[in-house]
Amino acid sequence: MQAVVDAVRFAFGLESAYWDDPAAFRTHDAVYDHFRQGFSPDLAAAMTAHVLGGDGDVATWVPEQVHVVELEASQALVWFPTPASFGRAGLWDLADYMHVHLRREGAHWVVDWAKDRSAPPVR
Incomplete structure (x- = not known):
């Protein structure tokens, strides 16, 4: 059970990790691979499009309780x-x-x- 909770918290923290240093992700594939660590292919693609879309709005947060x-x-x-x-x-x-x-x-x-x-x- 704890592995599932940890996986949710990890996945929902990936966007913040991206925004901490977006220059560290030099290519579209690097961003996608980053999000793919915690999300399905479709969600990783959507998150990649979101952050590379340039609006700067954070779409996820790390939940305190899962x-x-x-x-x-x-x-x-x-x-x-x-x-x-x-x-x-x-x-x-x-x-x-x-x-x-x-x-x-x-x-x-x-x-x-x-x-x-x-x-x-x-x-």
């Missing part, structure tokens, strides 16, 4: 509260909770999708 709802050998579902700064009155107008699905890739977990919702998932 609640594991489902944990199987190859997939997991977690949730965490959306910070107010990203919520309905904030930068991204997100609902109050993020539902995040992860899947196992080899020995590690990657975020497969993330959706904002008005309530935590039901166990």
